[in-house]
Amino acid sequence: MQRIGFIVYPGFQVIGLASSTVFEIANIANGAPIYQVDILSEDGGKVQGSAAVAVDSQPFGRRHYDTLIVCGGTEVPKPSPKLAAYLRAKLQSSRRIASICTGAFVLAEAGLLNGRHATTHWLLARELQTRFPTVTVEEDRIFVVDGPIWTSAGMTAGIDLGLSMLEKDAGAELARAVARKLVIFHRRAGGQSQHSSLLELEPKSDRIQAALTYASKNLRNALTVEQLAEAARLSPRQFSRSFRAETGQSPAKAVENLRVEAARLMLEQSAHPIDVVARETGFADRERMRRAFLRAFGQPPRTIRRNAEPLDQ
Missing domain, CATH: 1.10.10.60 (Homeodomain-like)
Incomplete structure (x- = not known):
């Protein structure tokens, strides 16, 4: 079973956790568990999001994660030294590390995007490029995969990211079944434009x-x-x-x-x-x-x- 960790921090945007439903429904549609999903934060416990929602989380530890996904926030987040160090260490052991929306800034601050292609919400793409010139920012992409690093645009693009991960893990048929259950007309490809x-x-x-x-x-x-x-x-x-x-x-x-x-x-x-x-x-x-x-x-x-x-x- 693959273990997936969603990383949250104070002020994270709750919609970033919406893509966790992809993996939840995949377990149901498959008839047997494929994924174990955890919510992680530096110290564990309650973490307050940007809206009136707080979530329980587990603290960082030595547990292995196949996939780590950093949620975004309404403000551009700056990772703590502990979070940045955790991500750098996990790059060596995890199959993939991803970000949703402004979570790309967390990956960039940790050095995980150096020399790579990445995307984020189109409103902040230019800022990401300016602050991190070694990153090639694809500002008009739904999501970008560069080696073990996956980054997505804002809001619902995280669901497209999750469906693409599921398709890679378990095939297109299961990904289509999950999309139907989520009432998604079709999965947008990573190369699709965020806007005109x-x-x-x-x-x-x-x-x-x-x-x-x-x-x-x-x-x-x-x-x-x-x-x-x-x-x-x-x-x-x-x-x-x-x-x-x-x-x-x-x-x-x-x-x-x-x-x-x-x-x-x-x-x-x-x-x-x-x-x-x-x-x-x-x-x-x-x-x-x-x-x-x-x-x-x-x-x-x-x-x-x-x-x-x-x-x-």
């Missing part, structure tokens, strides 16, 4: 916004800089300079993001063949769309579509 990439653009002027609106309505066309500049009523040179200054992206990158977003929605919400999706969203062919998906999501279109299928099919 266009939220990052936020153009400041009506002219750049007009160009983006034009692009989103004409994705099937070539969309050259000259066409976008005309929509913005600027010269191509002025447009390119203003666009990058206002959005932080080149026009070509922004158009690719628009196309990828539109293509992802078509794949998830329609039965159109991939060739049709590529054509309708302005990719010259399916191979070009595949490369764009790998850049954006770390997964090809077929995987995105498969992960969008209802689990009870």
Whole structure:
């Protein structure tokens, strides 16, 4: 039986424990126990969360854990020296160590994310990258697996993390059964976006916004800089300079993001063949769309579509 420990500390967010239900239901659905789940803290006893909820916990000790999961908090947590040392020691003996939401800051402070890829809640991803430059922060991922280290985005992404762990441990069939019992339509893949990439653009002027609106309505066309500049009523040179200054992206990158977003929605919400999706969203062919998906999501279109299928099919 695999032993899983959820690590809490004063101010932890209770929703971080929601993913423990994945392992609880897995035991029931399997017909025999697979997991033993414990709640851990430095000294054990009652630990007050960020809401009006306190939980009982066991103190750190020498007990072996296959998996340790650090919960997040509403504030960015800073681990005590004892917690950081515990995590560093357990990296040598545990199969995997994970974090939910801002728990990534705990792993980073302990040095477990050095040289690794990781994610956290999108609101705090830039802060994580700034404070820990040796970490490659994938700020638009539901969860990231880098060797023995698993990190997830905020809130319900911890459930996706748990389901992915279950699938790896016991297979896709049991993971689907657990998701059904949890009334989850489908398990989101780790590479899926936390939110629309266009939220990052936020153009400041009506002219750049007009160009983006034009692009989103004409994705099937070539969309050259000259066409976008005309929509913005600027010269191509002025447009390119203003666009990058206002959005932080080149026009070509922004158009690719628009196309990828539109293509992802078509794949998830329609039965159109991939060739049709590529054509309708302005990719010259399916191979070009595949490369764009790998850049954006770390997964090809077929995987995105498969992960969008209802689990009870």
